[in-house]
Amino acid sequence: MKSSNGRPSGDGGGPESPVEKHEGRDAAPTAMGAAGHMRHDDPWYDALASGWGELDGTGAPAPVVPPARREDGASRAAQVYLEVQRSAAFQEVRSRYRRFVIPGIVAAFSWYLGYVVAAQTAPGLMARPVAGAVNVAMLAGLGQFLTTFVLTWAYARHARLHRDRAALDLRWDTQELTRGLRGGES
Known part of the structure; x- marks a missing residue:
C-alpha cells in the first residue's frame, strides 16, 4: 500500500525499520538532493496528506494558501x-x-x-x-x-x-x- 505521496506504507511485518524499507535510501531524516532541494526521508512525513505540493491541474503546484475572497x-x-x-x-x-x-x-x-x-x-x-x-x-x-x-x-x-x-x-x-x-x- 502507498501513501498519498507515493511512498510505501509500513505493514509492520519484518525486522527492518520503515526507513530501511523506504526505497533503499539512507536512514537520515532529511538530506540535500543533487539539485540542492530538501528531500524528506522521514516515513511519517506525508506532505500531500495536508494538501501541500498537490498539482493544480495545469501541472504546476497549487498555491499553499488559496487566495482570499472578498465578498460584498x-x-x-x-x-x-x-x-x-x-x-x-x-x-x-x-x-x-x-x-x-x-x-x-x-x-x-x-x-x-x-x-x-x-x-x-x-x-x-x-x-x-x-x-x-x-x-x-x-x-x-x-x-x-x-x-x-x-x-x-x-x-x-x-x-x-x-x-x-x-x-x-x-x-x-x-x-x-x-x-x-x-x-x-x-
Whole structure:
C-alpha cells in the first residue's frame, strides 16, 4: 500500500525499520538532493496528506494558501460595525467604562507605588509594630490584596449596573443588522 505521496506504507511485518524499507535510501531524516532541494526521508512525513505540493491541474503546484475572497457581504458587515461604533449608545458605553477604569487604575497604581516607595524610603515607619509581630509593612501589604479584591468587586458591580444592559442591546442590534445582510440565515 502507498501513501498519498507515493511512498510505501509500513505493514509492520519484518525486522527492518520503515526507513530501511523506504526505497533503499539512507536512514537520515532529511538530506540535500543533487539539485540542492530538501528531500524528506522521514516515513511519517506525508506532505500531500495536508494538501501541500498537490498539482493544480495545469501541472504546476497549487498555491499553499488559496487566495482570499472578498465578498460584498463582508464589506457591508464592516460598515455595520463602523456604524455601531459611531453610534451615541456605543460612545456612552465606552465613556462609562473609561470614567470608571481610568480613575480606578490611577488610584490602584498610586497606592501600590506609595507602598513600594514607603518600603524603600521609610523603613523605620514600615517596621513600626502595630500589634505583636504585625507591623505597618505587613498591614500595607495585606491592604494591597484587599485593594485588589475591592477593585475587582467594584468593577464587576459597575459593569453590571451601568454597562452590561446597554452593551447587550448594542450586541443584539449589531447581530440583527448583520443577519439582515446575510438574508435572514441563522
